[in-house]
Amino acid sequence: MKVLVIGGDGYCGWATALYLANRGYDVGILDSLVRRHWDNELGIATLPPIASIQQRLDRWHALTGKKIDLFIGDITNYDLVQRVFTTFEPESVVHFGEQRSAPFSMIDREHAVLTQVNNVVGTLNLLYAIKELAPTCHLVKLGTMGEYGTPNIDIEEGYITIEHNGRKDTLPYPKQPGSYYHVSKCQDSLNIHFACRIWGLRATDLNQGVVYGVLTEETGMDELLVNRLDYDGIFGTALNRFCVQAAIGHPLTVYGKGGQTRGFLDIRDTVRCIELAVANPADAGQFRVFNQFTELFSVSDLAAKVQEAGRALGLKVEVNHLPNPRVELEEHYFNAKNTKLLDLGLHPHFLSEALLDSLLNIAIKYRDRIDAKEILPRVQWR
């Protein structure tokens, strides 16, 4: 099956593209490379250095004999999207090609506007391209668990059945996004859902939790295939950032009380979840939502786990509670469902000491590249 991975040069996208290629899918990557540009703009860098996308793909080809097509361009440019669809003829599109950082979207007005226009227009263009050029193509879109916020009731997968004044309906789950980035994902969901209703498109929205880890079978094959690992205050996410902090003796930066609970998953499960969605497409007209995470942790839980794993490796790990740069509840109910991907056959890699060891060792290996002043949050929500 021909699968176009948009954003295939990024953290989740790169791992996914190789994983799918390794499993026999005919993979193309479409990426604007703007993520590398933002690193330059913000003066940040992935912890392990990464090769150019061209070098990456050449090495992959040399190692495995498998060719991944490369299209460099921006999906907010519809001419380009049309050209890629006509050339590659995707049967499935995996869409990671969005600005994906909440702090980035909160830097200032320009970054909020950039995030929403980029994400919403890119996705709209894909919907139109599928409708016009590949109407049976399955759109696998990355959403986020952050669309739901932290409601005081159980979080279902995309929809909730509501009984109200003696009547009943199953409706889209209410959204309470926590940044302009998270809003953009809700905006996308509305457009995709609508396109499925009116045009009969088939789509799966993967509301993903926080991804951790860096190594997958494929990215571990060669130094030139190594994946990016972000630890900075803009693109770094909780667990990965904690491991980097532990490696250089920086206190773990817990924002506020640390009772914020979120869904998490190993990047090896991300790639498998994408494959499960691709291999089991939505029906025509169906807008399917899966919650893509494997475990719930509070930020304090995670800090404690990293502290423990670090100590076992002889690292001295302190935990610092910083004033929270975000506006969010720091103690709250959180119970999200995640059975749909399990039902399709996901066998989770639960967070283990072995994973933490591996992450910590990668961080230690590259500790000389760590820029300590990039670790603290520099974007305030208020």
Added chain:
Amino acid sequence: MKVLVIGGDGYCGWATALYLANRGYDVGILDSLVRRHWDNELGIATLPPIASIQQRLDRWHALTGKKIDLFIGDITNYDLVQRVFTTFEPESVVHFGEQRSAPFSMIDREHAVLTQVNNVVGTLNLLYAIKELAPTCHLVKLGTMGEYGTPNIDIEEGYITIEHNGRKDTLPYPKQPGSYYHVSKCQDSLNIHFACRIWGLRATDLNQGVVYGVLTEETGMDELLVNRLDYDGIFGTALNRFCVQAAIGHPLTVYGKGGQTRGFLDIRDTVRCIELAVANPADAGQFRVFNQFTELFSVSDLAAKVQEAGRALGLKVEVNHLPNPRVELEEHYFNAKNTKLLDLGLHPHFLSEALLDSLLNIAIKYRDRIDAKEILPRVQWR
């Protein structure tokens, strides 16, 4: 109180600006005039000819001695928004300044993108301007009843209390918008709600029904103050369009079965609702949602009413059921609440024979200007 009416040259905006000015508010209008440009582009025109915004305001000043400040510019340009905020110093912003037609947004990809970028970026800019330049300013934003779609349960005003698995929370009401335009309004609601939560802004989202009528006390004062009346397939809305059709002996165009039920209100109530929202601002941090309509009608009900009123005036009025250009339920449950504006003091003008007579007579007066080929829908949802 200083009230900035964005989109103050449009159908609802013009009537509102004059009404507020007449009630003693210090009114400024900010408008890009793009609505007039779209008329030119699409080859359509308001039924009664309208004067230029400058002539309108000069005449208003001459008649009443009241001066309305005019700012011509596009709110997607943040420099302009800042200049207007600094010059006018609004205490309340009434935001009609969006692309407001569902069919327009469904013409093609370009119009879908234009609608969402225009509406979302304009509103984001206002949120940032309020935060940075006028943090206590009250945003009164026009939403639409169409954000809710047609759920099989009662529609509440913005929020719904959900009991689920033994727990309870009050959450944003689930949205099922029916066009890319309606999606844009939901996208705005998400951004405004978020800005209220993190920055403590005060906002009222008025989910308005379908507005009918054209005459208000102020726009009726002089030929140069006359309001626009759209009857074409793009910007025309149900009741106004039916009256125009009746006036020229064109069959009333009911889309599909006609069981589509919606909230409606007289434009004289629109202006009063805006005043009620302005005069009773939301609290700091509050995102308040009012459903702004006075009665529920099905499209077939309306057609029958126009038929009856037309016959009384000696017009021969037929009703045609066209294939529905939209994708929507044509028979459905619909029960929406609208008590919040009534509680604030709204005394509705319910749909009456007198109103229909007046609308029909206006349509008859301008019948020579009617371009019959603009009446039929030319935009298909599928």
